[in-house]
Amino acid sequence: AAKAAGRGTSHFFNDSLRQQAESHLRLHNEIKRGLAENEFAVHYQPIVDAASRRLVAVEALLRWRHPRRGLVGPGHFIPVAERTGVIRALGDFVLRQSCRDLVAMQRAGLDIRLAINRSSREFNDRRTVMNWLEIIDESGVARDRLTLEITESVLMPDKARQHRLLRRLNAEGVGLAIDDFGQGYSSVTYLKKFPVSQIKIDRVFVQDMGESPEQRALVEALVKMAQALHLQVVAEGVETTEQADQLTGLGCQMLQGFHFGRPMPLAELIERFGPARSSRE
Numbered sequence: 001a002a003k004a005a006g007r008g009t010s011h012f013f014n015d016s017l018r019q020q021a022e023s024h025l026r027l028h029n030e031i032k033r034g035l036a037e038n039e040f041a042v043h044y045q046p047i048v049d050a051a052s053r054r055l056v057a058v059e060a061l062l063r064w065r066h067p068r069r070g071l072v073g074p075g076h077f078i079p080v081a082e083r084t085g086v087i088r089a090l091g092d093f094v095l096r097q098s099c100r101d102l103v104a105m106q107r108a109g110l111d112i113r114l115a116i117n118r119s120s121r122e123f124n125d126r127r128t129v130m131n132w133l134e135i136i137d138e139s140g141v142a143r144d145r146l147t148l149e150i151t152e153s154v155l156m157p158d159k160a161r162q163h164r165l166l167r168r169l170n171a172e173g174v175g176l177a178i179d180d181f182g183q184g185y186s187s188v189t190y191l192k193k194f195p196v197s198q199i200k201i202d203r204v205f206v207q208d209m210g211e212s213p214e215q216r217a218l219v220e221a222l223v224k225m226a227q228a229l230h231l232q233v234v235a236e237g238v239e240t241t242e243q244a245d246q247l248t249g250l251g252c253q254m255l256q257g258f259h260f261g262r263p264m265p266l267a268e269l270i271e272r273f274g275p276a277r278s279s280r281e
């Protein structure tokens with residue numbers, strides 16, 4: 001009886017695993033089709049200097065202009081793309097497109113940096129990472145204009161191979177930032193050992209800041225720690241003037257959030273932030 005029950009259970013389990021694998025495979029193929037048919041686009045969100053409130057950088061954020069589902073955000077397909085490996089093709093697309101767009105921004109007079117997200121999965125393959133340098137160089141963008149945003153999980157002690165690649169990228173001139181800081185594994189000793197130049201405070205901390213003095217003290221502690229390690233601090237998810245002013249007061253160097261602009265297409269960014277506008281200020 002125990003054996004029969006065991007078999008029944010595993011049969012059920014295999015069934016749902018198979019269903020999941022099939023739905024992942026469908027999405028994987030759909031992403032490949034979407035890439036071939038030019039359905040993916042990169043939008044740009046402003047990052048401003050806290051003191052002057054001027055545009056100093058943009059973050060590239062992937063979007064899928066799906067023929068039936070409309071504009072789809074990365075939360076709906078990146079996790080599966082990471083699992084099936086198609087994240088590498090998406091990552092190459094984002095890098096190539098955003099470097100090209102950065103050249104257009106520079107031609108339009110925007111003297112800014114570009115931040116690009118990378119999944120930890122993309123660091124598994126050395127050739128993928130080395131190929132990024134070729135993509136950057138071919139675009140004509142200076143390597144030191146770029147910051148790659150990685151998550152704390154990449155810094156875990158068991159990721160020696162990834163760490164070598166991060167050091168190599170940084171030695172080649174590419175900047176590194178820790179995204180969603182405070183959300184995961186954050187060992188200060190570990191952070192100190194890495195060639196990271198920036199942390200981005202996760203938006204949950206920024207959003208809770210108005211709620212209590214304790215929450216504010218928490219953000220202050222994160223900023224102080226970053227300063228002690230000589231890291232730049234970017235606050236994410238800034239939605240109000242009050243948040244912007246508080247974060248500036250606490251010593252954040254850069255601010256990003258809907259208060260300064262949502263992620264937008266290249267043309268809109270140039271239209272809103274191009275020097276034709278700012279030079280007449």
Ligand code: C2E
Binds near residue numbers: 238
């Ligand atoms: P992230 O890197 O932390 O990017 C910031 C996310 O917060 C973006 O969501 C952005 O639209 C959103 N956001 C910015 N300001 C505000 C605000 O004031 N309020 C609120 N509520 N949200 C704000 P998005 O574009 O949906 O991207 C989600 C995540 O998907 C990103 O989080 C990033 O981890 C990942 N992602 C996006 N593009 C790429 C990519 O090209 N490659 C990889 N590997 N991951 C990407």
Ligand code: MG
Binds near residue numbers: 059117179
């Ligand atoms: Mg990011």
Ligand code: MG
Binds near residue numbers: 117151179180
């Ligand atoms: Mg992120």
Ligand code: MG
Binds near residue numbers: 200
């Ligand atoms: Mg983030």
